[in-house]
Amino acid sequence: MFEAMAFYFFSAVTIVMFWITVTSKNALYSMSALAAGMIMISGFFFLLDADFLGVVQIIVYTGAVMALYAFGMMFFDTTREVKENIRAPKLVFLLSGMTALLLVIAFVAPIVGDHIEALYPMVEGVENPQAVGIVLFTKYLVPFEVAAVMLLVAMIAGIILAGKKMDESLTLKIDDEFQEKGVQ
Amino acid sequence: METYLYTALFAPLVGSLFAALFADKPKNLVTGIATSTLLLVSWISSVVLLLHVAHGEEVHVKLMDWIHAGGLVIPFGFVVDQVTATMMFVVTTVSTVVHVYSIGYMDHDKSFNRFFAWLSAFVFSMMVLVMSDNFAGLFIGWEGVGLCSWALIGFWYHKESASWAANEAFIMNRIADLGMLIGIFLVYWNFGSLQYDVVFEQVADKEHGLLMMVTAFLFIGAMGKSAQFPLHTWLADAMEGPTPVSALIHAATMVTAGVYLVIRANPLYSAVPEVSLFVASLGAFVAMFAASMALVNRDLKRIIAYSTLSQLGYMFVAAGVGAYWVALFHLMTHAFFKALLFLGAGNVMHAMDDELDIFKMGGLAKKMQWTMVLMTIASVALAGIYPLAGFFSKDKILEAAFASDHYILWTVLWITAGLTAFYSFRLVMLVFFGEERYKIFGFHPHEAYRFMLWALAPLAVLAVIAGFFEHNFVHMIEHILPIEEHHISALTFWTLIVVTQAIALGGIGFAVYKYSKGGFSKKWEETFVYQLLFNQYYIPKIYDEYICKPYGELSKIFWKDLDLKVVDATVDFIATTIYKSGMVSRVVQSGNLSNMLRWMGVGLLILLLAAIFYSPVR
Amino acid sequence: MITLSHYLILSAILFGIGLVGVYRRKNLLLLLFSTEILLNAVNIGFAAISKFYGDLTGQMFAFFIVAVAASEVAVGLGLMIVWYKRRGTLDIDTMQSMHG
């Protein structure tokens, strides 16, 4: 019963929050709503016994990502009202509404799961973070490491893109004589 | 004998090629003399061959294989039998005379050499035509003479009318040639060969319908070459060519090729009386039809041309009623006197600075005595007055028509004989006698070169005496052509002669009487009949209006409206449609990120719709 | 009783909301928010499936999705910064120099 109530509560809040995120004209509202929605989602994760994921959600999203966004908003000066010229709004809602509707239609039907067996079952009595850790560092070590590389890539990308060196473009500079040392 | 055969055949070719070497050089008498000499050589060989085959022998040679594909084997084979020999004799005789004559006639022409090249080439083609031992070879000659005729009619190509007439002649002939070609195909696919002897052997075994088809198609070919109705218009227009050409090609030889074909293919034609009757009827019709046009024409050469046409009609009647030897005989005599007539007309033209309107002449007899004599001989012969050559052959035709119970044909021919006599002497009278109208127009006529007149002498002699060789001829020809025995009584025979002679003389008399008095009145020229005849029954106009012009217009429509606007435009339309659809579909590529994302959404939605609503049977 | 379907439907609805944002937003930053919603929506689904099947793989996937989302934010912001530096705006409609 508690589960159901929590589910419906979280669902309602999340939907409303996200709705605000995508519709609000005020970027600040939008971001705040997004953050709130994210926290609500972590609530789902706790509800679904995915404690580790819930924590990660709060830390990564609500912490890191939101901080980045906040920084971005300040940088881009989008704290005030955002002017958006939205063309054919009906089409937007039609497209996304239809997509969601079709997805819902598909999901309403119960899934016949006769042949499903858990590959990495949740063992009774083992704390979720522990179980996750074991799986993550055995089976999913490779993706984990690749994710590390990916984050490295993202980091480098963020650094060099935002860096000062980008301000002067060598590409656009007309250099008629080729300098042997010209790589800089 | 083979040597003679090849000499007769190739001597003109050698002459032609020799003259052609000088084609674009200024006049060189050598070409004229050389070609004439070579023709004389050819003539001698022909005479030798004629004498050789006169007793029923035959020379048959095969030069080489020409075409061999599948079952079709066509050799360059030549045969000299009595018919061929006669033809060769006629051809070489007339052409030798014409060659010599032309040396004088073309004296001042800048394309003297070219003329002789073509003239000799024509003789060669004609020889191929008559000597070939198969239909394909005949066709080579057939087309060859067509080519030479084209080149010679259009000899003075700077004249629009000449080049037009040349093309008309060629194209008209081509129409007929198609028929001939089809006839040849029929022969090949049904007889398995194109050799005369092989084909004629099998005539008896073949179906009647087939033979009818074969003979009909071959006769279409003959109709073109011999300018029979409705393909006759080219002959009159062909008079644009130099007069020796008219004499040689359009009177004596080429136009008779059609008759020759019918004679040659007589085993086929004898087997199908229906077609033969058609041939005869058409011949009779053309005889009268052409004669009627000759009655009123004012053009010296055209009158003669129509008379040629008319005489060809006679020959076809003869061939049609089965008297092939008579046809051949008339062909021969006609060649002599008609060539003579034409060449005489050439002299007149020369004298009159190429003026052709006979109403601008008159009284030329004083200035051109010898020409007058020659032309009168020819005219008398043409009219068929005893004892000139024309009498013997023409009379035989009438007799044959009568004897084969074709009385209508006979009547037509009989009337035509009168008309012939009339227009011949109308011409003679208007040109040589009466008022000297040429003075009004400022002409200074003079007699032709002496040697030209001498060159005509053999023809004149032949025109006079050829008839007396009838029995020798019959004796020779009976080896190859059927000589039918007429079962008519002596009385009828003599009556026919008398009646014919009477109408001919009547015609002459009427002409002499009328034109010595100054001809018909002006009123006559305004009558419908006169106009009809003068405009050649409006046939050239009809052809022009209803065939040539629509053809040209249709061609233009096909090109501009169909080819460019439909066929090509369809192709271009497909291409531009594709291109335009590119233009339209590049709207997708608006470059706006929002739109791009929405397109992805559209794609996804379509896929989802398909996922849920499209479920094919697995 | 809350079943897997409930969660999946929720996931679908959230995904739809995310799509609304993606299709609708003209401001790049706000557009990026919407893509986060898409990923989060799926995360709920993964966690739920994981729970109902008693299998940890779903949580793994969700975990990696979070990582990817974070990386995307970094790169996305970097790109936006260079763009903003040049053009002084994040409006998509100003970004149409290439088309056709």
Next chain:
Amino acid sequence: MLEPISVSMESLNLGTLAPMLVAIAGGLGILIIDLIKKDLDKTLYVMLSILILVVDLGAVFGQRIGDRGFFDVMLIDGIAVLSQIVILAASMLFIPLALTSRRFHEFSYPEFFALFLFMVAGFQFMVASDNLILIFVGLETASLALYTLIALHNRERSFEAAIKYFVMGALAAGFYVMGAMIFYALTGSVELYKIAEVLEAGEFANMTILLVGVSFMIAALGFKLSMVPFHTWTPDVYEGASATLAGYMSVVPKIAGFVVAMRIFGFLIQSDVVWVRDILYAAVVITMTLANIMALVQHDVKRMLAFSSISHAGFVMAAIMIGTTQANSALFLYWIMFLFTNLGAFAMLWVSRHKDKIWHDRFDHPYEKFSGMIQIKPVGAVIMALFMLSLAGVPPFSLFWGKLYVMSAAVNSDYIVLALIMAINSAISVYYYLKLIVYMFLKDPTQNEGTIYAQNTSKPLQTIIGFSAFLTVFAIVAVDPILEIITTYVQASGF
């Protein structure tokens, strides 16, 4: 409590990871070298990258086909090896193109090369796994690096390109995870072989949901493979990116995408899910045709080549749709042939890259630029024409054999109509390739200076182009051996 987990090193099969590790280590090495000493010349990094790629390639050859490694996350089957070879070969051809005589912004960063190597590693992971998670992470690694590489060209257009690519990529990532979630929901697994097993065992009971999942997957991969209507980024991104990177993008990400598509759709098609077949059929036809007709109306050669590469991708997708061994072999043959030709063509554009816009205020390579090239730079014109003819599928140049084989595969599986559509599309496509040839050969030059077509040239570039041209012309000799290898590899992977 959990028992301790003991894992033997052998069972991990670390060899399967070796190639990617080489690339990643190389990338890190370049970063370290940059940390130690700044201002090193780009030639160093180019050569280092090539060496690393060579070692990488060596490691790929060292892999044993049919191995699974690391708890079955890694899957080294024939197509993985093949596609890695293609990726590495293309990369090795691409990297020396940095050695231009003009300076361009991106090559001044050592990070460019590091990112490039990480990207290669990302693609390698993508193709060498059938785990949806690893595929996803590899794909994102590669994509994020690629976005950055595009942006590093550092002009407004390249940022625009990168942002468009990025945003759409983010959406596509959303589609991908949604698709993966549905697969997971249906089968409780994210490993394709397992998914296939479970679905087979359940006799595809949840067909509708499965198809919804497949739809999302098609959308996601369709974005990578630029299938209509998920292709809209392609021309813009190619236009904004440098010519050389555009050439690279037209080859490498796509082959990775093809392999993933083969893995995902392959089993579905083999289990006779007709829906997938039909949808892919339609998608293939639309992609080929629409891209072709849009390419017709382009004014810029690079943009035209972008559309043409969409069309080629559509052509090759047909092979996946057909799904026979011959078709899958044809895919690789086609793509190997395409690699040389297309990279060569883009390299030709790269060589003629100008910094000042002489011909057009928007485009770098409008058709007019090449007008009368035959008279100014005949060799260049002839080589460019060779590439164009090859792309058009004129025999005996390389791409013809690819087309021949794909069409033959279609015919052999009774897709004669498809083969005809392919033929018609090839015919349409000729027009725009021909347009360039027309400009080069049939029009009079607008400029008389020969150097305008070789502004950016250098020995390495010429070598690469010469090499590509050589392979393009004499492809016929190579077809048989390549085909033999491909077929063995493809057969070994059970496709």
Next chain:
Amino acid sequence: MDHILSVLVFFPAIAGLLGFVVSKESIRAYGLSVAAIEFLLSLWLWLSFDGSYPGFQFVEVLPLIPSFGINYYLGVDGISLFIVVLSTFITLIGLIALNVEKDLKNMIISLLFLEMTMVGVFVALDAIVFYVFWELSLVPMLYIIGAWGGNLRIYAAIKFFLYTFAGSLIMLVGMLVMAYLYYQATGVWSFSITEWHRLILPENYQIWLFVAFFIGLAIKVPMFPFHTWLPYAHGQAPTIGSVILAAVLLKMGTYGLVRLPLPMFPDASVYMIYPVAILSLIMIIYTAMVAYAQEDMKQVIAYSSISHMGVIVLGTFAMNPEGIAGSVFFMLSHGIVSGALFMLVGVIYDRRHTKLMSEFGGLAHVMPRYGTIMGIMVMASVGLPLTMSFVGEFLSLAGFYQVSHTMTILAGTSIILGAVYMLSLYKKSFFGEVTKEENKNLKDLNGKESMALWTLVLVTVWLGVYPKPVLEPINTSVESLVSFMHKKAITKEAKEVIKPKVIEREAE
């Protein structure tokens, strides 16, 4: 020499490559020598050819893609031998008369490449090799038309390329299907044409495949509704381009008909006789009329080409040795004659830079030698006996007569209509008075032109008078082809229609 065919194919290409090195001043001499050597080689091929053996000679096989059954497989028989000789001959003649100043080097090199592709098409016995050369031939031709042509040259060149390319791609699909069917029947991949000949297919398969092959070939021929590229190509192409296009490239289509669909699908061919014949008839009559309406000399000849190609196609579908041998021979004669005609138009175009007939008139006065040759060629084109064309046309029509009487009569109108447009062309340009001032001082043929043209005249007449050396080998091969088709045919109708020699016909 076993590899003479390879030498023949690749010699010009290699020479073309080396030609890049030759200096601009000497390139003409270089091109001429290469073409002459190539021609001599092809003559040698002719001399060492055994005319009494009907099968393929000088066969070369080299595996290219053995796993897929693609081989480098060359060979000639009587049908292809002479078209090869024609290709080398026309190239040589064209080079002799070549009158191009601009980019001469590129022109000669592309001509040499073109020569390679032409020879390649005719000696290829592997479908893919055939296809390779077939497509490749478009490229140099595109360049020749597009770079040296008239105002619309680019449109014309692209149209030419796209149209043919599109058609041949459909043919390629047909080839692939054929290879697949062969694979199904035998379990072996093969693209060898001779192997394909042996494959007997059910009739409905044959018909579809026939259509696929036919479309590709028909566009090249060009058959009626697909012909519109040709007038443009000819109208815009430089003289040498038109000459080669008309003389050789079009023959690829008709040669392809004889080599591919006929022996491969005898039943379908018989089934399709009437549709094809109707198209040919439209082609013959309709294009002859369109030719008459033209104002441009070259267009007249271009349309006349189409018209004559109609007769060739008709002859091919006669299904008897007479017709097919005739059409093969007609291909040669059409090559020589139309080549010469285009060359002749080029002569006047070089002098006056116009081809409109209304601009001329009376040329025979000013340029008598030119007029003479033109006259001879016009007559040859009209199909006068003792010229090459007659032999071909006569046999083609004679052959088809066996199939249909009415249609042959209709087709025979080509000899009338041909005379109509050709003679009116001749009359408009050559007869009459010289009206235009510009025409009064035109120079007659120069040495190069005379030499080239007189050679063509000689060949035209020589083979018109004595076609045996050419016709005999053709006949040998065609007879065996037809009896092969007869044996292979599965339906009764086809067996009846395909008629080998007369003797065999009677034996049954």
